[in-house]
Amino acid sequence: MAIVVGTIIGSGIFLVPTEMMAAVGSSGLVYLAWIVGGLLSLFGAMTYAELGSMMPYAGGEYVYLRGAYGDRTGFLYMWTWFAVAKPASIASVTSGLARTLGIFAAFHWLDTVAIGSGHYAVMWSQIFAITVTWLITGLNYLGIKKAGDFQVVFTVLKAVLILVVVGFCFSSALGSWENFSTSVNPVPGGLTGFMIALIATLWAYDGWNDLTMVAGEVKHPERNLPFALIGGLFVVGVLFMATNAAIQYILPAAQIAASPRPAVTALSVVAGPAGAALVAAGMALSIFVTLNGTVMSGARIPFAAARDGLFFPRFAEISPRFKSPAYSLMVQALLSTVLLLALGRFQQLFELAVFAEWLFYMLTATTIFIYRRRHPEMARPYRVWGYPVLPAVFVLSAAVVLYSSFAGNLRGSLIGSGLILLGLPLYEWIRRRYAKPELSGSEM
Numbered sequence: 001m002a003i004v005v006g007t008i009i010g011s012g013i014f015l016v017p018t019e020m021m022a023a024v025g026s027s028g029l030v031y032l033a034w035i036v037g038g039l040l041s042l043f044g045a046m047t048y049a050e051l052g053s054m055m056p057y058a059g060g061e062y063v064y065l066r067g068a069y070g071d072r073t074g075f076l077y078m079w080t081w082f083a084v085a086k087p088a089s090i091a092s093v094t095s096g097l098a099r100t101l102g103i104f105a106a107f108h109w110l111d112t113v114a115i116g117s118g119h120y121a122v123m124w125s126q127i128f129a130i131t132v133t134w135l136i137t138g139l140n141y142l143g144i145k146k147a148g149d150f151q152v153v154f155t156v157l158k159a160v161l162i163l164v165v166v167g168f169c170f171s172s173a174l175g176s177w178e179n180f181s182t183s184v185n186p187v188p189g190g191l192t193g194f195m196i197a198l199i200a201t202l203w204a205y206d207g208w209n210d211l212t213m214v215a216g217e218v219k220h221p222e223r224n225l226p227f228a229l230i231g232g233l234f235v236v237g238v239l240f241m242a243t244n245a246a247i248q249y250i251l252p253a254a255q256i257a258a259s260p261r262p263a264v265t266a267l268s269v270v271a272g273p274a275g276a277a278l279v280a281a282g283m284a285l286s287i288f289v290t291l292n293g294t295v296m297s298g299a300r301i302p303f304a305a306a307r308d309g310l311f312f313p314r315f316a317e318i319s320p321r322f323k324s325p326a327y328s329l330m331v332q333a334l335l336s337t338v339l340l341l342a343l344g345r346f347q348q349l350f351e352l353a354v355f356a357e358w359l360f361y362m363l364t365a366t367t368i369f370i371y372r373r374r375h376p377e378m379a380r381p382y383r384v385w386g387y388p389v390l391p392a393v394f395v396l397s398a399a400v401v402l403y404s405s406f407a408g409n410l411r412g413s414l415i416g417s418g419l420i421l422l423g424l425p426l427y428e429w430i431r432r433r434y435a436k437p438e439l440s441g442s443e444m
Contacts, residue, residue, distance in 0.1 A: 002148070003214070004232025006155035007207035007293030009162070010093065013243050014263040014283050016200040022257040023196040025186030027179075027248055033194060034244060037201030038237045043394040045208050045233050046384045047365050049226035052212045053382040054371065056221030058325075059304025060212030060297075061364045068367035071310055072427060077363075078305040079423035080356045084416075086298035087335035093294060094129035095340060097287040101128075103264075103280040122341065130337050132288075136295050137333040143322040147296050154289045161282040162239050165267060168278075169246035172270040182252040195404055202401060204240065207290070208233055209361070210297035222381035299328040309434045310427075356416050358405055362398035365391055 020030045051064045059078075066074025101107040102125070110125040140147045169175060186193045211228055215221050218228075243263065247256060250266040259265040263283075267275030303325035306315035319326040368391050371378065384391060406413040 001228040001232045001235070002152040002155040003211045003293050003296065004208055004228050005235050006151050006158065006289040007210045007297070008205055008232070008236045008290075009155075009158060009239065010096075010207075010286050010290035013162075013204055013240050014261065014279065014286075016204050017244055017247055017256055017262045018259055019200050020197040021184065021253055023186055023188070023193040023200075025189060025193070025253065025257075026183045027181070027253065029194060030197065030244065030248075031241070033197035033201050034237075034241060037198055037205055038233070038240070040394060040397045041202065041205040041208055042230065042233050042237075043390045044361065044365060044398075045229040046226075046386075047368050047391045047394055048209055048212055049229045049382050050380060050384045051364075051368060051371070052215050052225040052229070053222045054378055054380050056215040056218065056225060057304065058214065058300045058307075060215060060300070061209065061360060062213075062301050062304050064364055064367045064371075065360070066308070066310075068370040069363075071308075071431065072424075073363070074308075075305065075310050075427045075430075076420055076423050077360050078301050078311065079426065080360065080420050081298065082302045082311075082332075083335075083423075084419060085357055086294065086301070087332060087339055089294050090133060090291065090298065090332070090336040091129070091339040093287055093291045094132050094336070095125065097132060097284060097291070098125035098128045100280055100284045100287060104277065126340050129340050132291070133295075133333050133336050133340070136288075136291050137329050139292065140295050140299065141319065141322060141324050141326055141329055143319075143324050147292060151289065151292055151296070154285065154292075158282070158285050158289055159235070159239060161278075161285060162243055165263065165279060165282060166242045166246040168270050168275065169250050169266055172250065174269055175249040177249070179248055179250070179252045182254065184253045184257045195400075199401060199404060205233070205236065206357075207293065208236075209364075210293055213297035213300045222379075226382035295329070295332070299325050299332050302331075303328040311430060311434075313434060356420060358398055358402045359420075362395055362402060365395045365398065 017030070020033055024030060024033065048060075052060070055063050055067065057063045062074050062078050062081075065077050098110050102110050110123070110128055112124055113121045114124045114127050115122040139150060188196075208229060211218075211225065211232075215225060218224055247262050247266045250269050251259070251262060255265065256262045261279075264276045264279045267279045269275075271278070302311050302315040305311040306313055306328075315325070315328045315331070317327045318324065368384065369388065372387070
């Protein structure tokens, strides 16, 4: 549950209220977007809970896709996450941590040049982000137990800090319930605006799927995976709604829509610079814990593929002492370092990952129908409630998000599709050299 809660709650809840309010213009529609986004994420988590309890193996979505659609689809998923999505996510999180800490006077040096000049300058913030990447990678190298203990302790601390922020806001005499009835002229408004707000909430909730990637290292996964996925999302939903309510209690709609960091602005009103520092510290802690969960889950995907003979064998190596996917962790950190040193290109790669992630969310959810039909005999310690309606709703919703991402960034989505397809010739070469007999999708 700490992996679910800690990975989902990053900086998003502190930032996306601005985008949401500007898109829909009213408190009621903002909350509707939070509720719809939470329900859709819950439907996805419930679908994944059945898959995870049925196949509790490292690799998560890779395992489900390979079993349902064969080696080629499993490889393309692994390739997309390995080459773009996870390194870009790690690079994004660490650079975001550096930018957040830059709010404090003690960290202003992060915005200065460390090496070089002009286009070839390397900032201290980049070096800091790289250092943090390798520190968290080292923690995960020491094993899932130490990384998991870190996740539990700091996720609890993160939740406490969020509740402190909420308490400060609601106990302030400067707040007003009338702020919930204020509005702002939305741009673009209507259905388009609501979709923008909904996608923002889905990104804030994003990360619930990461637990399935370390399922092979979870004790009693048939019981704990469904509990952690579904229970973790409920905890996140409560914290998200409470934080959003606290911000709206202090700030009217127009001020929320205009503020780049509404949570910081709200605490500045309530407690001055000390309040802003408290929120910034909470954001930094949130980002740090998210990074641990992202590093922990990402390295298991190429490890699982290499174990099946679908990637270079060294990625299947496990540390004899710490029992962690050592080589996979190191290469993941190296790719993230490359992206951090080429920050401009990193932003473009991160945008490309949006399309790819939702494509595979949709495909993974469809596998539940295939397993129910082809393998009714498989043990299912947890069965998704409302089957087949809830999984179908999630698949259709993911398709809508996929379409919105594609239409909103056509050039980037086409390039992203091209990057995914580049994995096909690599797959053919690896299959001829390393692969075990292909899993057709009709066998497990």
